[in-house]
Amino acid sequence: MARPIWTGTLSFGLLNVPVSLMSGERKVDLHFRMLDSRDKNPIRFERVNAETGEEVPWKDIVKAFEYSKGNYVTVEKEDIQSAAPESHESVEVEAFVDAGSIDQRYYEKPYVLVPGKKAEKGYVLLRETLKASNKIGIARVVIRTREYLCAVMPEDDALVLILLRYPQELVDPADYKLPTGKASQYRITPKEMEMAKQLISSMSGKWSPDDYHDEFRERLQAIIQKRVKSKGATTKIVESSAEPEDAATNVVDFMSLLQKSLDSKKRTPAKKAARNTKMPTKKPAKKAAAKVPAKKVAKRKSA
DSSP states (O other): OOOOSEEEEEEETTEEEEEEEEEOOOOOOOOOOOBOTTTOOBOOOOOBOTTTOOBOOGGGOOEEEEEETTEEEEEOHHHHHHHSOSOOSEEEEEEEEETTOSOGGGEEEEEEEEEOTTOHHHHHHHHHHHHHHTEEEEEEEEETTEEEEEEEEEETTEEEEEEEOOGGGSOOGGGSOOOOSOGGGGTOOHHHHHHHHHHHHHTOOOOOGGGOOOHHHHHHHHHHHHHHHTTSOOOOOOOOOSOOTTOOOSSOOHHHHHHHHHHHOOHHHHHHHHHHSOOOOHHHHHHHHHHSOHHHHHHHHHO
């Protein structure tokens, strides 16, 4: 069973609700080790002195801040501790704001707040009040000596805490060269706008996160399993190198591309549906193959 990151209180006004802060994400990345290609032995990374090349033990390593090129000032443990916030075991709500008022770029990492024993009443009171008022709480929380800004919001039966980025952590889009002005300035015609709207409408649906998964990770995991079974035999990833029919070029016939997209109807959801269906019988397989252009069929056979 998952262990809480810390146990403390969720505070708003004079109300204090005992809670546990639990992780709201699951790590599914594949972890790799670096090996020496000559004998397949693991590589050990060492901490060495940049001048002497000698290995430096952990007890002799200190943290420092480089305030100019080649000039450092050391930072002691006591300095970090003195700068750390005093309140380590509370989520202190400072204000409530409209649920849709925070730019999505500020959201960073999710956690789940779980009520302590006999704390259900205060937990449910805040959860249901936030739902009814369409508000979210802006709070501060300390995790492993660092203070974070966070949002507390209801999600079904849970109160979810999401860490927020500070404004200085975000890049202003205006820092980049972006196409400004109206669509007409880029020779976009009303007909193109209307067809694009039709395409978006034809591809629209309800957000269902279970329809999406990390396909690259699954393919890579399957390749790793093959290599494990074949005891190190070479297994190659076969990827199509051919460009798609509608690859972008400098001069694009938008009307033609939009019409093709509308004619094919929901190209992206169609792929999703194919992933979710069971293995087709032989007859449907023949029928589907008939729709594939001759060039593509030839490529598949050669692969």
